[in-house]
Each structure stands twice: as C-alpha cells, then as structure tokens.
Amino acid sequence: MSLSEEQAASLSAETVVVAAGRPPRDRDAPVNPPIVLSSTYFGTGPLGPGDRGYGRYSNPTWDPFEQALAQLEGATLPGLLYASGLAAVSSALSLVPAQGVLVMPSHSYAGSLVMATELAEKGALELRTVDIADTDAVLAQLAPADGRPASMLWLESPTNPMLGVADIRALTAAAHAAGALVVTDNTFSTPLVQQPLGLGSDVVLHSVTKYLAGHSDVVLGALVTSDAELHASLLHHRTIHGGIAGPFEAWLALRGLRTLALRIERSQASAAVLAERLSRHARVGSIRYPGLATDPGHERAKAQMKGFGSVLCIEMAPVGGLSGADAADRMIRALQLWLPATSLGGVESLIERRRRHTAEPASVPDNLVRLSVGIENVEDLWVDLQQALATLDG
C-alpha cells in the first residue's frame, strides 16, 4: 500500500483520502487497486499455504479501503469492512458478554436500537437507554449505586436524527472507569470532522453507505480499533457470521472516499447557511444543528469536532388546519430539487420526515424533518426550500 503509517500521520486528512490505499509504485502498475473477484485463493500445493485462504476471510479489494479508513481514524490496525452498517453494529454488539449491560443513546440510529432491544428481549443482554447529551444521566447508568456496572457504552454523536451531542471524552473516561468498552458510531461526522479513538473510544463504527462512500450507490459498514484483542474478536465474528462486503462495493467505497474532504467542506458550509436561514423562517417551529450558536450541543460540538456536519433537522410549525407533520409532508411533496428519500451523506440533498418510519422512536417528534445537505449550489437548494415552504402559505 502506498502510504505508510508514518506518512499518513504526517499528512492532512484531505491528502490521506486521496493518497491512501494505492497499489505499490511498480512500473506499469495501475494507480487504482483492481477489483478482485475470487471466492478462493491458491493456498496449497508447491507454494505452501497462503494468508488469504477463502473469500469470506479476506479479499484484496477490501484492503485499501480498510487501510485508508484506519489511517483517517488514527488507528494502528486495519479497519474491518462489513456488508452494511448494521452488520458492523451486529459485530460490535457481539463484544457485549452474555447478560452484560449495554448503555445506549435513546436516540441512536433506529436500526441499532431495534437490534439492541431484540437482544435484550431474548435475554442476551440488559439494555439501558439514556439521553446521551445528559452526562449525569449517562454516568448514573454506567455505574449505578444499586445495579450492575455497564459492559459497553454505545455512543452516537451527534445522534440520528435528534442531533444530541455527547461529551465523548468525559463519558468514555467514566465508562472505562466502570470497566466498560466504548463503541462510537461516527457515521454523521466521518473521521474528517471527529476522531473518536483520539477521544478515548475503543471501537469506531461507520455506515460507509453514507458519507464515506458518498454517492448513494452502495450499502457497506466498517469498524475500526487499535486494540489487537478486540480486532481479533471482531474479525472472527465477521468471518463466522459472514457479513462481508462484495468486492465491487468495496471498490466503489474507496472511489467515493477520494472526494470526501471536498464533499464535506461544501456540504458543511451549505448546511450552516441553510440552518441559519431556516431558523428565521416562519414555517419552521424549531431547528436542530450543532453549528448554530443557540443549539444546546454547540459548545460541546465545538470542543470535540472540526465542524458541525451536514445534517440538520427542523420541526415544522402547524399552519392553517395542518398539523406540523402534515405541513412537513406537504412541504416535502412540493420540493423539486431535494430528493424525498431516506439515508444521508450522499452528493445529493435528501429530506424526510423521520416518523414516517414505524421503527423510529416515538420520542422523535412527528413533525421532525431531517435534511442531509449535499454538494449542490446552496442558493439552488435554498430557492427550492423557499418555494416548497411557500406552498404552506396559501
């Protein structure tokens, strides 16, 4: 691979996304890693046993992405690519010992919550959900005076979709003091905006589907850790449970990663502009975006992030005979440029009212609309929002 750990550490992340994970500089070698389609490898016979064995254990197309992601997160071991973000969640949750206690944000990504809840219902673990922005409440759940200490603290910050910001450093220190592992879902921020390993987390999780791949054309997940024992357990889980990435998806993810810095720079700048304008719009009841000085998570986000991300949420005000949720639905139907679709982190701006999903926790307001700001021209995005909001005036 073209970038050594030392080189990666000395270069800025904007360069690492472009330079990491390239083939060796051999004469006539391709500058991009090839896609390797093979379910098995020559591993017996005259050359002796190989290192790869079989396609479920490893694939050369995964390696460059896994190395690049590790370098970006500041990890000393390669990342682990999975078939989806939730396959990575499943693998990370396998680190909770039988009947161990899992502390998780009550507004984690809905799929992560569903998985943890189902494990708790089967008796595999004890689940304690908590408002992750309330540090004292989390501390109380990690090491309760009258209960068992936690085995794992799950962090997601900012949370999807409530955009609650956790004090990652303080919570991680408290979790370690209680003997718990810390997993941080860093999907919303990417390593360019937040590096949870540096803040003390043991494992970082990504839905690669979102910003890292960035083009809404693949579903993938990843875990990153610098702990050799955890890495071995996770790799074993991936191999035995089989949630592996397809080579083409892995190749697309690396291709998408090349432009991550540019995409983040543009979408964050646009999100800040749109958040400020939407916060003053009469049809918008309230807004959540950690970049706004008035946001409850602002100071914390400033202290631990290199930006504020590109997702913002608005709660639509009721208007005329319409409830806030109905106003949201009507506004979304009137949009022409924004795509009414779930997901986030792609080049195209996406918008949805989250509670249209039945799995979304009922504590998410039904008039809450999540906007994933893409890389289009910000004035074009604003004009479209304005015209759609104006349809509520009539």
Ligand SMILES: *Cc1c(COP(=O)(O)O)cnc(C)c1O
């Ligand atoms: C989308 C998402 C996931 C799940 O990832 P998939 O790739 O859809 O399986 C997990 N966490 C967060 C924060 C997400 O946004």
